[in-house]
Amino acid sequence: MTQLARSIxxxxxxIPGESLMQSTSANDEETQLRLDEQWITHLLNTxxxxxxxxxxxxxxxxxxxxxxxxxxxxxEINPKGQLTFSPYAQLLNEEEIKSKQxxxxxxxxxxxxxxxxxxxxxxxxxxxxxxxxxxSRRSSVSSVSVVSNRGQPSEDYPACDDDCWLRRELYSHHxxxxxxxxxxxxxxxxxxxxKPLKSGETRILRLHPVPKDQPISCxxxxxxxxxxxxxxxxWAKYDALSYCWGTMLPDRxxxxxxxPLLIRANLYSALVALRSSTQIxxxxxxxxxxxxxxxxxxxxxxxxxxxxxxGAHSVVVWLGDATANSGIAIEALKQxxxxxxxxxVLMHSHTPTCHSNLRVIYDAQAALFxxxxxxxxxxxxxxxxxxxxxxxxxxDELTWYQLKRGANRLKLVYRxxxxxxxxxxxxxxxxxxxxxxxxxxxxxxxxxxxxxxAEIRSIWYYHGGSLLDLLMVGRVFxxxxxxxxxxSVLGLAKVPLVEADSTSPDTNPMVVDYSKTTSEVYxxxxxxxxxxxxxxxxxxxxxxxRNENSADLPSWVPDWRVSTxxxxxxxxxDFFSSKFAASxxxxxxxxxxSMPEKLLVQGLCLDQVGQLLDxxxxxxxxxxxxxxxxxxxxxxxxxxxxxxxxxxxxxLVPRDARGEDLIFILHGAKIPIVLxxxxxxxxxxxxxxxxxxIGPCWIPEIMFGRVMKAIEEGLxxxxxxxxxx
Numbered sequence: 001m002t003q004l005a006r007s008i009x010x011x012x013x014x015i016p017g018e019s020l021m022q023s024t025s026a027n028d029e030e031t032q033l034r035l036d037e038q039w040i041t042h043l044l045n046t047x048x049x050x051x052x053x054x055x056x057x058x059x060x061x062x063x064x065x066x067x068x069x070x071x072x073x074x075x076e077i078n079p080k081g082q083l084t085f086s087p088y089a090q091l092l093n094e095e096e097i098k099s100k101q102x103x104x105x106x107x108x109x110x111x112x113x114x115x116x117x118x119x120x121x122x123x124x125x126x127x128x129x130x131x132x133x134x135x136s137r138r139s140s141v142s143s144v145s146v147v148s149n150r151g152q153p154s155e156d157y158p159a160c161d162d163d164c165w166l167r168r169e170l171y172s173h174h175x176x177x178x179x180x181x182x183x184x185x186x187x188x189x190x191x192x193x194x195k196p197l198k199s200g201e202t203r204i205l206r207l208h209p210v211p212k213d214q215p216i217s218c219x220x221x222x223x224x225x226x227x228x229x230x231x232x233x234x235w236a237k238y239d240a241l242s243y244c245w246g247t248m249l250p251d252r253x254x255x256x257x258x259x260p261l262l263i264r265a266n267l268y269s270a271l272v273a274l275r276s277s278t279q280i281x282x283x284x285x286x287x288x289x290x291x292x293x294x295x296x297x298x299x300x301x302x303x304x305x306x307x308x309x310x311g312a313h314s315v316v317v318w319l320g321d322a323t324a325n326s327g328i329a330i331e332a333l334k335q336x337x338x339x340x341x342x343x344x345v346l347m348h349s350h351t352p353t354c355h356s357n358l359r360v361i362y363d364a365q366a367a368l369f370x371x372x373x374x375x376x377x378x379x380x381x382x383x384x385x386x387x388x389x390x391x392x393x394x395x396d397e398l399t400w401y402q403l404k405r406g407a408n409r410l411k412l413v414y415r416x417x418x419x420x421x422x423x424x425x426x427x428x429x430x431x432x433x434x435x436x437x438x439x440x441x442x443x444x445x446x447x448x449x450x451x452x453x454a455e456i457r458s459i460w461y462y463h464g465g466s467l468l469d470l471l472m473v474g475r476v477f478x479x480x481x482x483x484x485x486x487x488s489v490l491g492l493a494k495v496p497l498v499e500a501d502s503t504s505p506d507t508n509p510m511v512v513d514y515s516k517t518t519s520e521v522y523x524x525x526x527x528x529x530x531x532x533x534x535x536x537x538x539x540x541x542x543x544x545x546r547n548e549n550s551a552d553l554p555s556w557v558p559d560w561r562v563s564t565x566x567x568x569x570x571x572x573x574d575f576f577s578s579k580f581a582a583s584x585x586x587x588x589x590x591x592x593x594s595m596p597e598k599l600l601v602q603g604l605c606l607d608q609v610g611q612l613l614d615x616x617x618x619x620x621x622x623x624x625x626x627x628x629x630x631x632x633x634x635x636x637x638x639x640x641x642x643x644x645x646x647x648x649x650x651x652l653v654p655r656d657a658r659g660e661d662l663i664f665i666l667h668g669a670k671i672p673i674v675l676x677x678x679x680x681x682x683x684x685x686x687x688x689x690x691x692x693x694i695g696p697c698w699i700p701e702i703m704f705g706r707v708m709k710a711i712e713e714g715l716x717x718x719x720x721x722x723x724x725x
Contacts, residue, residue, distance in 0.1 A: 306491030322394025588668030
């Protein structure tokens with residue numbers, strides 16, 4: 001009730017969140033409680049007097065706390081723009097928000113120096129120490145938050161005993177899986193195994209039961225895709241396979257519908273490992289259940305893949321064949337998932353033999369997480385919607401949560417070796433673990449994907465947990481086909497899809513169409529987002545989402561192929577950290593999806609790039625923050641540099657900016673944009689000027705809607721239409 005009241009009730013003479021400071025001081029909870037009581041009192045008094053309750057949403061952060069800067073001018077609150085923390089999304093994701101709140105409270109308490117009560121009978125439930133212990137026990141990640149930093153036995157870190165799990169002899173109990181089957185070097189004649197599919201249909205692969213040493217025999221069956229709201233007894237039961245295609249050409253032969261068919265080695269290994277010698281096994285496998293040569297069918301089936309994985313009895317993750325140490329890695333993941341075993345390993349001092357074995361375990365797990373499956377774009381959808389998720393590597397099996405928790409604990413193992421042993425360790429494989437941070441089984445639309453602290457009312461505030469958030473995180477993952485960077489998240493983002501040849505309004509649909517080039521898909525997507533949200537927020541991420549290989553895209557289109565190795569997710573501070581609202585409440589122009597290469601915008605030119613300075617600065621946290629610290633600008637490392645504009649303002653501009661570049665405020669853009677005039681040989685029919693987008697910039701004097709407010713008060717400026725190319 002408290003959260004709901006704070007979220008939906010507006011009181012005209014009181015600004016919500018005005019006195020609430022976001023810190024870890026001891027007064028936080030008391031202040032928050034007082035504000036909650038004020039809201040409840042106001043709500044009850046309003047209802048008691050018979051007055052209507054204002055339903056205008058106010059801003060709350062990820063944990064339901066009030067917007068501390070609600071006075072700050074910001075973009076229009078529009079539910080169609082997919083707000084993350086509107087009351088609707090908050091009620092929809094109540095359990096997720098509670099979980100996040102508990103995790104945040106745990107992190108806060110861990111920063112305090114707390115000691116257990118002297119009196120064992122003193123078990124006051126309000127004690128911060130008891131609260132921290134309770135939260136630690138409830139943690140879904142780890143019940144061990146620290147490791148020994150001493151290396152010597154002590155009262156807190158006793159020496160391990162003779163039956164220590166790390167003292168036993170380690171061995172890989174499974175060799176590499178041997179996948180029988182005939183290697184075929186040349187292509188086979190096309191097999192007539194595919195019949196046309198109707199709307200709502202897909203195929204499953206039925207594996208026939210044969211001994212493990214026999215070649216694979218299977219058949220394709222057409223089924224209706226299960227519908228969640230209907231009786232599950234009437235639907236076909238199948239498991240969906242999540243695996244990596246690999247780069248090798250198909251060279252393993254199977255018998256499908258009595259026709260010889262070539263498949264890739266990794267899929268062949270998976271089918272050998274998953275089939276039964278006594279029972280039939282029904283699987284959904286994209287490489288076989290979709291006619292990959294039929295573009296129209298691919299388009300249709302890709303649009304249904306979320307429903308296919310959601311309707312599966314379970315999702316089976318295939319990491320690949322067993323290797324020399326993969327069995328050790330998986331056994332340790334299971335053992336360390338036990339609280340007792342985990343405590344005995346991480347909270348005890350160990351012998352050199354133990355450390356040696358722990359190093360073997362660490363290396364084995366690090367190698368496991370380097371497998372290519374963890375970086376596939378499609379796995380986010382496949383894991384998220386699964387009813388049950390099992391992980392297979394050769395003949396070894398573990399649950400999804402054992403794998404995920406083990407990845408989160410790998411850093412603890414690394415730290416223990418680093419602090420307590422004399423071993424020289426390679427750098428921690430952060431890039432290998434990073435994708436797992438964004439694989440959340442049960443994730444729901446509207447729940448932020450990038451679980452970092454961003455400023456309330458920043459651009460991220462209006463897009464966290466939506467399509468743009470998912471696309472940005474997608475840079476962490478790989479895709480053999482770069483168009484799948486987009487298509488793999490459409491289902492998660494609840495994007496309405498239409499067939500490629502249908503006629504539909506510009507502002508609603510997204511099309512899965514593999515006949516389009518990567519450039520065409522990325523352009524169509526950018527215009528779809530602009531039309532849907534009526535803003536140009538997508539231009540604010542261009543600095544971190546384009547590089548020297550983006551020349552096939554118009555300058556206004558983000559390149560989803562750019563990896564985080566070029567620029568990290570949080571390097572895009574224009575998106576996450578600042579509340580600019582340069583264009584006030586103006587809206588972007590509706591875009592013509594049929595017009596390639598060009599983006600129609602409206603705006604006003606306010607300044608020009610002048611003197612480029614040989615310095616850059618750190619993330620600005622607000623429009624009037626001083627420039628500290630100032631660093632020497634290095635074009636090979638920094639994306640932004642300081643400059644003095646023609647009108648003698650100081651700001652940050654893109655590193656590729658030049659003296660002739662102009663500074664615009666575009667309608668619907670929360671950040672000023674640097675544009676460069678382009679001389680076009682083919683003039684457009686409207687004879688509109690054309691510009692290349694250089695990127696967003698930061699000039700305090702023209703942000704926070706100040707220019708738009710001045711225009712409302714009588715400032716005369718020329719606003720005109722133009723094309724971005």
